[in-house]
Amino acid sequence: MTTLTTGESVTGRAVGLPTTARPALRGRNHSGRRFRSGLTPYLFLAPGVILFAVMIIYPMVQAVQMSFFDWKIVGSATSQFLGLDNYIRAFNDPHFWLSLTNSGIYMLFTVPPQIILGLMVALLLKKKSPTQPFFRVLFYLPVVTSWVVVSLLFKYLFADSGLINFTLGDFLHLTNGDTSWLAERWTALVAICALGVWKGIGWSMMIFLAGLQSVPQELEEAATVDGANRWQRFKAVTLPAIWPAMLFVVVMLVIGGFNVFTSVLLMTGGGPGGQTDVVLTYMYQQAFSFLDFGYGSALAVILTLIVFVITVIQLRLFRDRSGESLA
């Protein structure tokens, strides 16, 4: 967050990533590249800023406000101020901790595989060849398919007499082929994580493919001439060049990991007995099944804070590692 918004990154050219700071251009209106003309920029901004303020910023503020109340959705009832009670309740709520653990497990077991496998596929597809676009499309297919469709598809594949049990049992003989995947917490989480990885590899592959275009070819050749093996070349040449892409992928995947909702809702509905609830399914249930909007808001605020802190820590770590090349 800090890196993304630091000072003159606004004038940087790239999108989605922090770039090397450029000198400020403001104040050099006629020789510089920007215009200074009174009201005009505000007229350009007005429609978007108004929409954004009403539909995004105001709800952000209201989420925090609601989390301090026993919020009543019915017009006539008055909402009661509770102070920090909703937060204390969350702290003492074992089911919240269970859902947070599940979210954390999902994040831990989907982010690293997506990065490693996505990078491997990108490296395999780096060389231009007639088949490259074809493979790229195949790996990207799950990314562009809706979460609803792939969640239902995986629910079907992981059904008791589904394709997964057949493959593992009768084809590979690794299990008895009678696992009730979605009926138990850990096996259900395996199925949900498998979906997350399967759907996400194509996305990180695409970002890494774009990043790999910035690997200096001369440097790679020079390293080969010097006798560096594949792994040494990867570490010394490729990795530093794709470091910004790596930062982007890691940050986005971690945020996305904590944002898991649709796949859990459709594959298990949080069941059995709420055992596979993640924070967002629990929040959703509190708000829209039990109409406890205040507690739901508190859960959303807590999750936002966790994601925010983790993102800031990641950006710091990456900055330390890469010194001046970022931010």
Next chain:
Amino acid sequence: MKGSRSARTLSTTFRYAALIAGALVMVIPFLYMVSTSFKAQAYVLTFPPQFIPDPATTDNYVQALTTENFGRYFLNSIIVSVIATSVSLLVSSMMAYAFARFDFPGRELIFRVLLLGLIVPAMMLIIPQFILAKQLHLLDSLPGLIVFYIAGTLALNTFLLRGFFESIPAELDQAMQVDGANAWVRYWNLALPLAKPALATATIFTFLSCWDEFAWALTIINTPEHLTLPVAIQLFQGQNATQWGLVFAASLIAVIPVIIVFLVFQRYFVQGLTAGSIKG
């Protein structure tokens, strides 16, 4: 050995073996889904599974297309996605142009606030947005979907397009200004046409996210006539035994427009990703 023909052949073989294995894992679930969509309910969960449907039937497609307002859901999805995408692109490209071409007080601040919208995921705001939609009488309506889809995609699109506008030489703008063109003319006749690859990329992303959006539609839509495809497909599961054939027939019909859009725009899409997301 290094560079010798046999080592290179071996590495190429390994490369393709790995790629094909990976691609199979990606594609087999889809093929199996297609296969199941042609099975009658009695054959969807047989053991061992049927890879080639026998007997094959198109009943699921007929049923999906003829019953339960499917045409209506499809139309709703098209209306919502097309309007939300067009308006979002217009509004965010205007913002992006202001950020890329003007200096003005509050520029940094507004941009940073916009960045906040990129970091806070949509689900975190679903409760207060529901209350807001209630107050604005937008619940259970297509405008309720459209307005929030526009707002939700503004930040990312502005971010993407601003980067592209900044890469267009400012001298072109200045030359037009000397010729007497005002800011709107410069934006509409110069910046937008030049930004076509970025606009194509933003169009695909925005259309996809509106077409596939599930949580918000699930939350605010109650009337069957106002449903969009993702929520409707999920309802096809039925009360007791899931009608898998029907679910997947409906899913495939819903996926077709997306795949067409993706294949048609693929060239632009990769260009835009490359130019937009990673510094070259």
